[in-house]
Amino acid sequence: MAAVYESLASCLGQRFIILVFFALQFFSWFLKLQTQMDQGERAKHMKTRDHLNCYQEQCDAILNDVNAALEHLDSLQKQYLFVSNKTGTLHEACEQLLKEQSELVDLAESIQQKLSYINELENINRFILALSLRKLNSPTLSVNSEGFIPMLWKLDDCIEYVSSHPNFKDYPVYLTKFKQCLSKAMHFMKTHTVNTMQNLTGQLTKRDPLGLANADNAFTLCHVKFRAAAPKVRTLIEQIEQRSERIPEYHQLLEEIHQCYLDQREQLLRPGITATITDLTSQNYKDHCALVRSGCAFMVHVCQDEHRLYAEFFSKPTPRLHGLLEKLCLSLYDVLRPFIIHVIHLETLSELCGILNNEMLDDHVHNNTGQLGAFDAGGREEDVQERLVYRTHIYIQTDIIGNNPAPGDLAYPEQLEMMEKIAQSLKEEQIKLMAHESSFSDVQLEYPEGRRASRIDSSRLQPSISPADLHGMWYPTVRRTLVCLSKLYRCIDRAVFQGLSQEALSGCIHSLLKASDVILKNKTQVDGQLFLIKHLLIMREQIAPFHTDFAIKEISLDLKRTRDAAFKMMNPKSVPSFFRLNSHNAILEFLLEGSPEIKEHYIDSKKDVDRHLKFSCEQFIQQQNQLSVGNLDEFLTKVSALKTTVIQGGPTYGLSQQPWAQPAKINDIVMATYRVMKSKLPSTLQSMSLYLANRDAEFILFKPVRNNIQQVFQRLHTLIQEEYSGEDLQIIACPSMDQMNLLLSVNK
Known part of the structure; x- marks a missing residue:
């Protein structure tokens, strides 16, 4: 293992040395390259600096030039401001002068305008003076001339202007002068209008004073003359009517002209109306209905003609015309009233009410209340109704409640049996007549089978009228009551009709009960009962079409409490102890508890039936x-x-x-x-x-x-x-x- 490590270390040391060598070579190259790059960039920066220095020198030169220019501009601005201030001052002075000039012009125009109303006084005075003197015989100086109405407008404007400026120096003087001119102008207008109307009346009365009231064409002539003269004064009257609502003097003038016109019309109409009514009275002396119908129709035409003639002169209505026509209509009423108060027959009175209600009021007055309102007020239809109500009361008392039946009125069932026999005989005669006619069919035109059969069947199928259904076979009080109610229904007020109908039906029921008792005693109980049932059925059937209530309200005084309180006061034992201390307590109880009661109850005759x-x-x-x-x-x-x-x-x-x-x-x-x-x-x-x-x-x-x-x-x-x-x-x-x-x- 150690040998291996050593071999590895030797290999790694050689490689490290190689790497260090190459790194040193790289850094030296890089340093050289960096030095070259620095030298190249510095040259560029220097060149750039030189350029910038040149630019700086140029900018300094420009800046010096700009500063010099600014100094010149400041000097110019100061000079401009000086000149501008001088110019503005001059402009303001000019504007002030122009403004003062305009104010002076306006003041002069205002003074001239104010003086124009004052200056018109002289022109108006001159025009009115010319009218009053009438030196020239020319139509241009009359109230109908073209210059008169413009003069009125100027006069109105002047009066209105002066009246609205009471702060003027001579305000009372000029207002008085203008008022004087207005008074003179109105006097001319009144004189012209009144003279025109009076001249018309004078011409009509001078033509034939007596014939005017009797001639058939008197009213026509009277209306034609006035209608022909209407345009002569219509223009002036229109001017007066336009000013009457805002000027009191014109309103008073219009009232005087209205009165003059109506006086002239009354002077012409009254004799003719009186004569015409007298003629109608003589022609229809015994026929009251014809007299009322013709008289009312005549007055309706008079009212309509007068309204149309009034519209020819005036455009605004006046209550004075209504008063005149009402006064003229009263002349007819004064003639008719003596006849009406002597009429005793209900048929005549009901027909008179029908004429006044249906023919006159409903057909004429209610459709033309504007023209015929005076006839409605002067017709006095209420008097006829009062007379009718009075006579109806008497009729109910004498002919219904106080009816004294004749033996024939109570002859039941003999009357019905007799009428049935008569009806049966008439029916048999009709059958015989039909058979007799069929026997001569060969000499008559032949009808088709269907038509002839229909004729025979239709004649046979006609229902015969029973004797009990005949109007004449009703008991007299029933017939009188129903006839009376039918006459009154459309003639009098609903409330009055209800009271009369209740009285009539109650009296009729009472008479039927009495008659039923008499028949029951004389004949049989069945006859009495069926007689009463028959007539009660007739009454119920006949009063059904009357669309009104047969009920009235009666007020009665109930004295039961007063009686009980009096008994208590007279009987001390029945009075409590604290009321028996003295007599004053008993009297106090009588006063407190003994007041009578007022009771209301309704009587319905229809329900009684x-x-x-x-x-x-x-x-x-x-x-x-x-x-x-x-x-x-x-x-x-x-x-x-x-x-x-x-x-x-x-x-x-x-x-x-x-x-x-x-x-x-x-x-x-x-x-x-x-x-x-x-x-x-x-x-x-x-x-x-x-x-x-x-x-x-x-x-x-x-x-x-x-x-x-x-x-x-x-x-x-x-x-x-x-x-x-x-x-x-x-x-x-x-x-x-x-x-x-x-x-x-x-x-x-």
Whole structure:
């Protein structure tokens, strides 16, 4: 091993020496190379330094030149600022001079403008003076000239301007002068307008003073003349109307012109209207409706014509026209009122209300309230209504509540039977006439089979009018009540109609009850009941179309508390001890507790009709039930009472052991009931058909009776099937339910 190590060490030492040798050679080469590189770079840096030094010298020269230039620029800037300041000062001085010049010009214009309103005073005075003197006979100096209206505008502007500057030196003086000019101009306008209207009136009255009121063309001539003169003053009136809202003087002038116009119209119209109404009164002296209709139509035309004529002169309305037309309409009312207050017939009064309400107010006034408002105010339709209400009260008291029926009015059912015979005879004659016409068919034009059959069938199928449905066959109070309500319904106010209808229906019901009692005593109970039911049905059917309530509110004073408090005060024993100390306490209690009560309650006549109808029908049904199966129902009631006694612990013997429940006794009751039904029901149904004449009403009224009969016999069948044997059933011989249904169906 040692030899090996030594050989290795020798080998490694040789290699190390070789490496060191090569490294020394490398470092020497590198040092040489580095020295060469340093020398080459230094030469470049030196050259560069020389160049930079040259550049530095050039920059120093340039910098010196720049400094010299800056010094020159500073000198120039100082000189520029000096010149600029001088120039700005001069410019400001010029602007100030221009501004002062503009202010002086504006001041001069303002002074000139203010003086222009003052200077116009002389022109306006000259124009007005020329109008007042009228030296030249030329239309250019009249109020209708072209220069008058511009002068008015200038005058308005001057007054408005001076009024808005009270700080002027001579403000009161100039305002007074302008006002004087305005007063003179308005005087000219008023004089021209009033003279034009008065001249028209003078021409119309001078033409024929008496004939103007009687001639047929008087109103036409009057309107034509005024309409032709309207353009002469319309322009001036328009100027006045335009200024009337902002200038009080013009408003007063317009009022005076309105009054003048209306005075002239009244002076012309009143005689003609009076004469026309007098002629209408003489022509329709006995026909009040024709008089009211023609008079109202005449006044409607007068109102419409006057409104149209007023629109020719003026563009703004005035309440004075309404007052004039209302005054003229009152002249018609003054003539009609004496006739109206003497009318006693409800038909005439209701027709008068219809004329005023429907023909005049609804058809004319309500569609043109602007022109016919005065007619509405002067028509006084309320007076006719008041007269109608008054006469209706009297009519209800005398002809409905105080009705004294004649023997013929209570002749029931004779009236209906007579009318039925007459209707039957007319029907037979009609059938004979049809048969007679068919026998001559060979000489007439032949119709196709279908058409001839349709003619015959249609004539045969026409329903005949029952006597009970005829208006003339109604009881007089019913007929009068319904006619009265039909006349009042569209003539008077709803509230008044409700009160009158309640009074009329209550009186009518009371009269029907009295008549029913009389018929019930003189004839039969069925006649009395069916008479009442028939007329109550008529009333309910006839008042149904009235779309109003038949109810009124009544206020009553309840003195029950006052009575009780008085009894307590008069009876000391009933008063508590602390109230019995002295009399003053009792009086105090009376004052505190004894105040009367005010109660309100409603009376509805329509419900009263329904209530009486319901009660009458129930009474009729109850009476028919008692008449038909009353005995049998009493027997079944006794049976029910016997069963109740047994259940509560009474004797236990059976129903067949009772003397009153023997089969023979039951047979007597059943046979008697069956005979009564067989004999009475047909006559009752015939009376129902005669009185009611309505299949539906007859069926509804008889249905509870039929149902009750069926129920009673059904209960009887159930009872005898449970309590009696076969032999007893044969003895009882109760009709079967099929037999009863057959009997009731035949009589239905």
